[in-house]
Amino acid sequence: xxxxxxxxxxxxxxxxxxxxxxxxxxxxxxxxxxxxxxxxxxxxxxxxxxxxxxxxxxxxxxxxxxxxxxxxxxxxxxxxxxxxxxxxxxxxxxxxxxxxxxxxxxxxxxxxxxxxxxxxxxxxxxxxxxxxxxxxxxxxxxxxxxxxxxxxxxxxxxxxxxxxxxxxxxxxxxxxxxxxxxxxxxxxxxxxxxxxxxxxxxxxxxxxxxxxxxxxxxxxxxxxxxxxxxxxxxxxxxxxxxxxxxxxxxxxxxxxxxxxxxxxxxxxxxxxxxxxxxxxxxxxxxxxxxxxxxxxxxxxxxxxxxxxxxxxxxxxxxxxxxxxxxxxxxxxxxxxx
Amino acid sequence: xxxxxxxxxxxxxxxxxxxxxxxxxxxxxxxxxxxxxxxxxxxxxxxxxxxxxxxxxxxxxxxxxxxxxxxxxxxxxxxxxxxxxxxxxxxxxxxxxxxxxxxxxxxxxxxxxxxxxxxxxxxxxxxxxxxxxxxxxxxxxxxxxxxxxxxxxxxxxxxxxxxxxxxxxxxxxxxxxxxxxxxxxxxxxxxxxxxxxxxxxxxxxxxxxxxxxxxxxxxxxxxxxxxxxxxxxxxxxxxxxxxxxxxxxxxxxxxxxxxxxxxxxxxxxxxxxxxxxxxxxxxxxxxxxxxxxxxxxxxxxxxxxxxxxxxxxxxxxxxxxxxxxxxxxxxxxxxxx
Numbered sequence: 001x002x003x004x005x006x007x008x009x010x011x012x013x014x015x016x017x018x019x020x021x022x023x024x025x026x027x028x029x030x031x032x033x034x035x036x037x038x039x040x041x042x043x044x045x046x047x048x049x050x051x052x053x054x055x056x057x058x059x060x061x062x063x064x065x066x067x068x069x070x071x072x073x074x075x076x077x078x079x080x081x082x083x084x085x086x087x088x089x090x091x092x093x094x095x096x097x098x099x100x101x102x103x104x105x106x107x108x109x110x111x112x113x114x115x116x117x118x119x120x121x122x123x124x125x126x127x128x129x130x131x132x133x134x135x136x137x138x139x140x141x142x143x144x145x146x147x148x149x150x151x152x153x154x155x156x157x158x159x160x161x162x163x164x165x166x167x168x169x170x171x172x173x174x175x176x177x178x179x180x181x182x183x184x185x186x187x188x189x190x191x192x193x194x195x196x197x198x199x200x201x202x203x204x205x206x207x208x209x210x211x212x213x214x215x216x217x218x219x220x221x222x223x224x225x226x227x228x229x230x231x232x233x234x235x236x237x238x239x240x241x242x243x244x245x246x247x248x249x250x251x252x253x254x255x256x257x258x259x260x261x262x263x264x265x266x267x268x269x270x271x272x273x274x275x276x277x278x279x280x281x282x283x284x285x286x287x288x289x290x291x292x293x294x295x296x297x298x299x300x301x302x303x304x305x306x307x308x309x310x311x312x313x314x315x316x317x318x319x320x321x322x323x324x325x326x327x328x329x330x331x332x333x334x335x336x337x
Numbered sequence: 338x339x340x341x342x343x344x345x346x347x348x349x350x351x352x353x354x355x356x357x358x359x360x361x362x363x364x365x366x367x368x369x370x371x372x373x374x375x376x377x378x379x380x381x382x383x384x385x386x387x388x389x390x391x392x393x394x395x396x397x398x399x400x401x402x403x404x405x406x407x408x409x410x411x412x413x414x415x416x417x418x419x420x421x422x423x424x425x426x427x428x429x430x431x432x433x434x435x436x437x438x439x440x441x442x443x444x445x446x447x448x449x450x451x452x453x454x455x456x457x458x459x460x461x462x463x464x465x466x467x468x469x470x471x472x473x474x475x476x477x478x479x480x481x482x483x484x485x486x487x488x489x490x491x492x493x494x495x496x497x498x499x500x501x502x503x504x505x506x507x508x509x510x511x512x513x514x515x516x517x518x519x520x521x522x523x524x525x526x527x528x529x530x531x532x533x534x535x536x537x538x539x540x541x542x543x544x545x546x547x548x549x550x551x552x553x554x555x556x557x558x559x560x561x562x563x564x565x566x567x568x569x570x571x572x573x574x575x576x577x578x579x580x581x582x583x584x585x586x587x588x589x590x591x592x593x594x595x596x597x598x599x600x601x602x603x604x605x606x607x608x609x610x611x612x613x614x615x616x617x618x619x620x621x622x623x624x625x626x627x628x629x630x631x632x633x634x635x636x637x638x639x640x641x642x643x644x645x646x647x648x649x650x651x652x653x654x655x656x657x658x659x660x661x662x663x664x665x666x667x668x669x670x671x672x673x674x
Contacts, residue, residue, distance in 0.1 A: 193621070
């Protein structure tokens with residue numbers, strides 16, 4: 001089997017480390033592996049299976065002979081460095097917001113629109129974590145019943161904001177319990193024992209960037225630019241795993257049992273929906289589970305063809321690293337590298 | 338000024354203690370004051386201003402000469418004991434679910450439907466905490482623009498489940514940080530660093546009782562039994578203050594500025610809505626604030642006349658104790674005792 005030269009850019013971050021773990025767990029066919037981060041981390045050692053890798057920073061020639069570079073180092077780095085990979089002949093799979101709405105960059109969840117990779121021009125965008133887990137459910141619903149309108153509310157984990165954000169939640173929580181001063185650096189408001197109804201910056205329309213990512217990325221991934229979608233994104237004091245509550249209007253009538261059956265037959269989706277036993281998806285359940293978990297599936301009688309449901313997924317894996325590696329796998333399996 | 342003989346039933350609980358505090362803060366005209374709890378708490382001392390009160394349990398004659406009894410001891414106690422107060426000639430203001438949907442019992446938020454108290458038959462119901470804060474905003478919207486449909490998502494604090502639930506969140510959080518075993522007693526799932534998409538028990542329609550309270554109580558309070566409403570209620574690891582995200586379809590067109598102006602003129606509602614300064618209502622802001630806080634007010638372009646907003650309020654005060662005391666004040670001011 002052919003092997004590939006792979007680079008992970010942002011290798012020391014939460015998502016970068018998860019990318020390395022995922023490449024190993026899924027036996028991605030790697031020849032050379034480069035781990036790249038900022039100059040601050042240069043020289044650090046990272047163990048990958050039986051290889052001891054040394055963290056490099058980006059220099060001239062870094063990406064020569066690299067086939068696939070997985071990026072998770074923020075959109076500034078992506079904008080600057082991704083073109084270098086492309087010039088050197090490699091493919092970028094970028095976890096940042098830099099190229100997601102670029103018409104030349106496919107925005108891909110392999111189970112949903114893997115086919116879009118066939119048109120790639122060496123830069124491929126990995127969608128926003130909250131969007132990825134949601135479209136895994138919207139796609140089968142769209143195909144079987146048609147989508148009419150979508151109201152999204154998120155309950156997002158702090159790990160979506162990186163390792164420092166996780167540390168801040170932990171430190172603030174300890175300070176609260178010890179009645180000490182609560183220090184804020186990464187979050188603009190206290191996150192310990194509090195929720196913050198803002199993720200990413202505000203835009204001119206008074207929605208946050210995160211909320212508009214969910215709207216615009218959903219349009220692009222589902223190839224349905226006119227689908228009415230609205231979102232409210234809220235950060236809650238949970239460490240790992242994003243929760244989402246979806247209120248969906250379908251085009252056509254449905255039986256609730258048929259929706260449950262549809263999801264139970266959808267690849268990488270798991271139905272956990274047993275009200276009698278008080279079983280439904282939890283965010284803590286996603287720690288060692290790569291599936292999108294869905295439950296609380298029930299008819300919404302306040303509108304025609306309405307449905308409510310609740311889903312959770314691991315925001316660092318299916319929401320980021322795993323999806324990026326799945327894109328790489330799709331490229332390899334379909335001779336698109 | 339006339340003074341009244343008052344009893345607080347469930348005086349040792351989170352809401353009961355808040356009721357006593359509120360009665361004092363608002364100088365409710367009290368003559369005799371009885372503090373009542375279960376036999377377990379009998380004999381405990383409670384300080385109320387300069388009086389040292391002794392906790393009593395319910396016995397024959399307990400409610401003789403009581404004018405107003407504020408109940409917060411669970412619906413079992415309310416069902417059993419409230420009729421005794423009524424027989425003795427007193428008025429019950431009940432914070433439990435026992436009488437809320439009873440057609441003979443007014444279900445009242447004084448700012449919204451205080452007039453309903455004029456028809457009281459000695460038992461008056463205090464609505465569910467999540468419903469109270471929401472109808473404070475729905476009423477002015479209904480009057481000015483008309484309501485068409487409502488999608489509710491809640492982000493509810495653990496204190497809504499009582500003192501033991503708060504203790505459990507704290508204990509689980511400590512255990513998590515110390516890598517010790519997480520013990521569950523009050524919540525069916527881990528609540529530390531997790532969200533639970535279930536509040537109260539499940540009903541036959543797969544909604545929870547809390548979700549259907551929000552639907553049915555809203556219908557009753559707004560006198561609009563056909564208003565399409567759907568709700569998803571989620572417990573998050575926050576101690577005090579409920580957050581809610583509302584997606585509202587109005588009957589008539591509106592200007593966003595007119596909605597903000599409307600709320601800013603609504604009594605006991607405070608608009609905190611400055612995206613440029615990243616200001617919006619937080620749950621921790623409600624600790625010493627009795628108002629309903631509203632922000633993130635923005636047009637929802639996914640539907641005609643749509644609006645999204647976010648609100649928070651103190652679930653123990655406006656959501657429970659304060660609203661109950663305000664009902665008592667309304668009775669006194671309007672000679673309805």
